[in-house]
Amino acid sequence: MIYTLTMNPALDLEMHIDHWPQNEVARAKYSQVDVGGKGFNVSRMLTQLGVSNTALGIVGGFNGAKAERSLCQQGVQVDLLKVASETRTNVSLVNTQQQQHFKVNQAGEAIAHEDMVQLHQLLDKHLKAGDWWVLAGSLPVGVEPDFYAQLIVKIKQAGSQVILDTSGEALTLGCQAAPDLIKPNLAEMTTLLGQGQANSLIRSTENACLNADSEPMLSIEAISRIAPTLLTLGPAQAIVSLGANGALMVTAESVDHYPAHTVKEANPIGAGDAMVAGLVWRLSEGDELAAAVTYAMACGGATASLAGTTMASAKQIAKLLPPPTH
Numbered sequence: 452m453i454y455t456l457t458m459n460p461a462l463d464l465e466m467h468i469d470h471w472p473q474n475e476v477a478r479a480k481y482s483q484v485d486v487g488g489k490g491f492n493v494s495r496m497l498t499q500l501g502v503s504n505t506a507l508g509i510v511g512g513f514n515g516a517k518a519e520r521s522l523c524q525q526g527v528q529v530d531l532l533k534v535a536s537e538t539r540t541n542v543s544l545v546n547t548q549q550q551q552h553f554k555v556n557q558a559g560e561a562i563a564h565e566d567m568v569q570l571h572q573l574l575d576k577h578l579k580a581g582d583w584w585v586l587a588g589s590l591p592v593g594v595e596p597d598f599y600a601q602l603i604v605k606i607k608q609a610g611s612q613v614i615l616d617t618s619g620e621a622l623t624l625g626c627q628a629a630p631d632l633i634k635p636n637l638a639e640m641t642t643l644l645g646q647g648q649a650n651s652l653i654r655s656t657e658n659a660c661l662n663a664d665s666e667p668m669l670s671i672e673a674i675s676r677i678a679p680t681l682l683t684l685g686p687a688q689a690i691v692s693l694g695a696n697g698a699l700m701v702t703a704e705s706v707d708h709y710p711a712h713t714v715k716e717a718n719p720i721g722a723g724d725a726m727v728a729g730l731v732w733r734l735s736e737g738d739e740l741a742a743a744v745t746y747a748m749a750c751g752g753a754t755a756s757l758a759g760t761t762m763a764s765a766k767q768i769a770k771l772l773p774p775p776t777h
């Protein structure tokens with residue numbers, strides 16, 4: 452079984468506009484509301500692919516009820532703790548003319564101590580050997596930053612494997628509990644390693660990644676040289692998301708670059724979660740790491756081409772996969 456845990460879910464409101472407003476009212480040309488939260492997104496992608504999984508998490512209030520209803524309508528199996536705190540709302544604005552977007556996330560309301568006691572009971576009943584867990588997203592107010600670290604220890608003691616996809620202190624402490632894999636982006640990797648290590652990332656125009664304005668950024672070679680340091684922090688493996696420049700798969704033996712797929716991007720939000728879903732599924736099925744990452748990259752690329760946090764279908768993903776070899 453694959454379990455996902457979403458501690459700080461949301462309703463994701465996406466609105467499309469044709470220009471960035473300056474002290475004026477902007478009229479949305481299109482809008483949609485999806486259930487959000489990184490773990491929930493992973494479960495939605497897995498369910499879309501017909502993969503058995505259970506979404507665990509905390510929901511509350513009107514938004515929480517709507518999120519749970521949406522997950523169930525999509526066929527996601529859930530085991531959720533209902534609390535009094537209202538599930539948050541996140542807002543994405545997409546500028547369709549300039550192909551730009553930004554997202555504003557609410558912090559979420561505080562989780563009471565008695566709710567956390569019940570959550571631990573809910574999680575404990577699912578702990579057993581042979582499963583995969585994805586712990587994803589931020590922690591809400593009221594939850595200690597070592598929550599993921601403590602849970603990772605329990606999951607591994609039960610004989611299961613765990614992927615951690617979070618940020619900040621929760622990621623730093625979680626790494627110390629030795630998860631099987633982490634998925635930081637470049638900014639999160641820099642924060643993890645600290646400013647001293649970050650300064651060793653050489654800025655160079657040679658073989659450089661380019662941003663949207665064609666300005667040189669950190670080269671993939673420079674990032675590859677520093678990425679193995681992540682494993683000294685505790686995780687067995689790491690996949691570093693580089694956005695439009697693909698991803699680096701970091702193991703004790705090598706650092707391998709996987710280019711991003713060339714797609715007409717509609718909204719990249721949720722693409723990383725789709726990538727995690729593809730990765731955990733293929734790893735749980737016993738695929739070699741390279742094959743699992745290749746499939747994961749196709750999941751992320753196909754999902755980035757869709758509006759909102761819509762997850763790609765197996766058919767859309769298949770179009771981005773290399774032809775089978777015989």
